Amino acid sequence: MEIVVFGAGSIGSLLGALLARVPDHDVTLVGRGPHVSAIRRRGLRVEGIESFTVEPQATTDGTDLAADLVLVTVKAYDTEAAARELRTGEFDAVCSLQNGMGNEETLAGYLDCPVLGGTTSYGAVRTDSGEVVWNGAGEIAVGPWAPRGDDETAATVGAAMTAAGLEVDVVDGAGIRRRLWEKLAVNAAINPTTALARVENGALGDEPGTDLVEPIAREVGATARAEGVTLSDEALVDAVGEVVTATAENESSMYADVQAARRTEIDVINGYVVERAREHGIDVPTNRTLWTLLRAWEAERGLRAIDA
Numbered sequence: 021m022e023i024v025v026f027g028a029g030s031i032g033s034l035l036g037a038l039l040a041r042v043p044d045h046d047v048t049l050v051g052r053g054p055h056v057s058a059i060r061r062r063g064l065r066v067e068g069i070e071s072f073t074v075e076p077q078a079t080t081d082g083t084d085l086a087a088d089l090v091l092v093t094v095k096a097y098d099t100e101a102a103a104r105e106l107r108t109g110e111f112d113a114v115c116s117l118q119n120g121m122g123n124e125e126t127l128a129g130y131l132d133c134p135v136l137g138g139t140t141s142y143g144a145v146r147t148d149s150g151e152v153v154w155n156g157a158g159e160i161a162v163g164p165w166a167p168r169g170d171d172e173t174a175a176t177v178g179a180a181m182t183a184a185g186l187e188v189d190v191v192d193g194a195g196i197r198r199r200l201w202e203k204l205a206v207n208a209a210i211n212p213t214t215a216l217a218r219v220e221n222g223a224l225g226d227e228p229g230t231d232l233v234e235p236i237a238r239e240v241g242a243t244a245r246a247e248g249v250t251l252s253d254e255a256l257v258d259a260v261g262e263v264v265t266a267t268a269e270n271e272s273s274m275y276a277d278v279q280a281a282r283r284t285e286i287d288v289i290n291g292y293v294v295e296r297a298r299e300h301g302i303d304v305p306t307n308r309t310l311w312t313l314l315r316a317w318e319a320e321r322g323l324r325a326i327d328a
């Protein structure tokens with residue numbers, strides 16, 4: 021299968037490298053200058069859970085590409101710019117593997133091909149140009165994004181990932197919405213709290229951390245149900261607890277972003293919950309407070325327009 025990975029950062033480089041190990045897959049990574057140059061010169065090195073080097077194609081130009089599949093792995097605030105580049109190409113399917121909500125709608129707005137939603141609990145950090153550390157074994161869920169995805173495309177993409185040894189769960193349209201909302205609850209509860217308290221994820225496993233993450237997850241649950249997604253508060257609280265335990269020694273991506281003074285994905289995580297909840301007349305004070313605090317920090321650092 022010809023596969024473009026748009027966004028050769030941490031997770032895109034890892035997944036691109038794993039896919040590139042399959043002789044039948046022809047992988048092109050779209051990334052930024054130094055990383056792309058290093059991959060072209062000496063290949064892409066993966067360290068961590070497994071260590072290996074692959075030699076995928078790599079480019080900084082995401083326009084006029086053609087492939088059976090494009091995986092989108094940019095940060096959510098870059099999805100629209102990515103979609104603008106991708107619409108100049110020809111693809112049979114596009115699949116977001118990003119955190120946060122709204123990525124699939126954005127891609128569907130620019131691309132004509134079937135759209136798949138996806139979540140991943142694989143973990144990776146790009147440490148240097150041409151290098152990525154694989155630091156979390158996990159699973160990918162993919163499923164059709166209504167109304168532009170279909171089960172057959174999801175199954176084909178799932179099979180291409182499985183061929184690379186990835187753990188993949190191919191789900192239907194209702195299933196992928198549930199998985200995205202579940203991941204949203206996990207990110208909404210863990211990311212801003214760890215970023216603001218400056219703690220590793222494990223700190224949320226006991227009081228006082230649990231006093232904060234449970235209301236966040238319950239607010240996400242109320243909003244999900246208002247959106248027609250069947251998820252219980254208990255299931256979401258449990259999902260958050262499981263991830264806290266499994267990633268206890270990790271710093272969340274938002275904590276890492278704050279430490280590096282980078283823009284965060286708060287708008288598509290807690291911000292999304294607040295905006296959807298408002299449409300349904302639901303109050304989500306904990307999510308709103310976290311969104312406001314992170315937005316204030318981003319604005320003060322000049323990482324966003326003051327009124328964005």
Ligand SMILES: NC(=O)C1=CN([C@@H]2O[C@H](COP(=O)(O)OP(=O)(O)OC[C@H]3O[C@@H](n4cnc5c(N)ncnc54)[C@H](O)[C@@H]3O)[C@@H](O)[C@H]2O)C=CC1
Pocket residue numbers: 026027028029030031032050051052080082093094095096098101102105117118119120140141142143144145146273285
């Ligand atoms: N890193 C991880 O372990 C995981 C990340 N995610 C999600 O995956 C998404 C990506 O996360 P990371 O890989 O950590 O971010 P990252 O910042 O390491 O990677 C994104 C890459 O895309 C590149 N990029 C953006 N726009 C581009 C363009 N127009 N042309 C070329 N390159 C472009 C950036 O330069 C960057 O290298 C986020 O939504 C994140 O929440 C989800 C699960 C795990």
Ligand SMILES: CC(C)(CO)C(=O)C(=O)O
Pocket residue numbers: 119206207208210211221263267270271272273274
């Ligand atoms: C570790 C985890 C699951 C916490 O929300 C994550 O996805 C992140 O850090 O962005």
